[in-house]
Amino acid sequence: MTERQLPAIPPGMHRPGIARGLVSITGQRYLLELLVRKELRVRYQASFLGLAWSYVKPGVQFVVFYFVMGQFLQMDRALPPFAVYLFSGIVLINLFSEVLGNATRSVVQNGALVNKIFLPRQLFPVSMVWVALVHFVPQLLVLLVGSLIVGWRPDVMGIVAAVLAILIVLTLALGLGLAFGAVNVAYRDIENIVDLILMVAIWFSPVLYSLDMVRQTFGEGSIMLALYQANPLTIAVELFHRAFWYPAANPADRADALMTNVMDRGVIALVVCAIVLVLGDRLFTRLSRNFAQEL
Template sequence: MRVDIGDAAVLEEPGRSRGLLDVFGHRHLLSLIVRKEIQIRYRGSIFGWLWSYVKPLVQFLVFYVALGVFLGLNKSIDFYAIYILAGITIVTFFNEAFSNGTRSLVDNAALIKKIYLPREMFPVSSMFVALVNTLPQIAVVLVIAVFFGWAPSIGQLGAIILGLIIIAVLSTGLGMLFGAVNVTFRDAQSFVEIIVMCAVWASPVMYHWDMVASKVPPWLFTIYCLNPLTPAVELFHYGIWFPLHPRDAQPLPDLWLFSGLALVISLVILIFGQFVFRRLEGRFAQDL
């Protein structure tokens, strides 16, 4: 490709990519892919977007009655249904973005082999699709919390946003990493399914963090807190469940420190995922 700059001519290699920078340089294309994936999700559905609001509402009722009332978990954790629903919402965002990002290149093999476009576009779009699907769930959780007297501070609202940012960065990095490997080795997809299955138990979703702190050595609890999912889940608990809890409730120790470390770790994973993606990108068309 020849690009004229004044009197000079610069030869630019066709299809040369700048990685994630090119993705956000093609924002219109990114929005088209995201819109297409969302439309496919609700194609043939009578109620469409309504299902995004019905599912978390039904989950709340099930958790409240089956776990909170019948199993008596409301006695150990106040507002247990809101506690578990807040955690599941952010973990579901991670699971959907990570899983779909891993499959995104294989699912779009026909497009990748026909035309050139930044291949990072596919795992990034998977993250945005997952985010769009998560927002109605967050809205339902917040409405339920308001019904029970939710009155958050600015810091608690900021905690919810920070939790979303951590998961968005983490899932995009992992999606690029495993998505690139999955093109050649489809075992990666099965490995991701195991990670996704364990994610809800590797973070304080079904239980409170102090149950872990009381059972494991301090060094192991620190490793547990360094898992980016743990601070992300606790940020959602801090923003949604904590304002409803009695004043003696304690958030995760050093929550903001571990949240900052989670963001740094997620950024490192994103950079590493981009590095592996760029190294394997030349084989995509051949292996697909």
């Protein structure tokens, strides 16, 4: 029977087996929840610490970087309170790294499901976003407590900056994760490329040093500075600094010249990341037709 001879599809329904992009996961909350639970259960199976590992990795990173950058290179004097400055950047970069890294591997790791049943393939990378958020929330709570201890008090613009930073990171990581995850099915070298990207991500954003140091090194108005500031991760980290570090470091003056345009750049970065998400979804949808054969 040809497609023209098939019966008409009732309103509100669609023909099964047709890839429709991220929109296809709407109404698939139950399947998404099952994938998230499966991922968490497999990850912490036979683990003594379980979810507590979400504290261990950022904790070790923080201790190492704090002593190397804060004590040995005396960044704690240049950026007080450096502990909040450092940890706020680590938390955000870890969120990006976990979403992108796991989303890239998500389709390959779920190859058995891809070959057995049809379900929207986008569920695999999207589920990794929720898994990353499960780990991100405890770290964010630690950051909030630490910020309060050093004198941080929430303000409206700071809350908006934090939300905007999280949206930028999640949108960018998911967009790239969809694209890399789709290509990774055919070329497993992509996993190694993504690992390299994640390895240098923390060094190419103002987590261990200040943006002012970059400005002094490259010079105001230089192309290198413009490229550095165009990095969405740079903008997201600066937004998180605006939310948690800046009010504690400058309680009397929250409108520093370095922060006046960070919100505008944040909105532009979110739009750019949304475009990356759309392009990544389209590439994923196109390549997903061959996933079962290649896996």
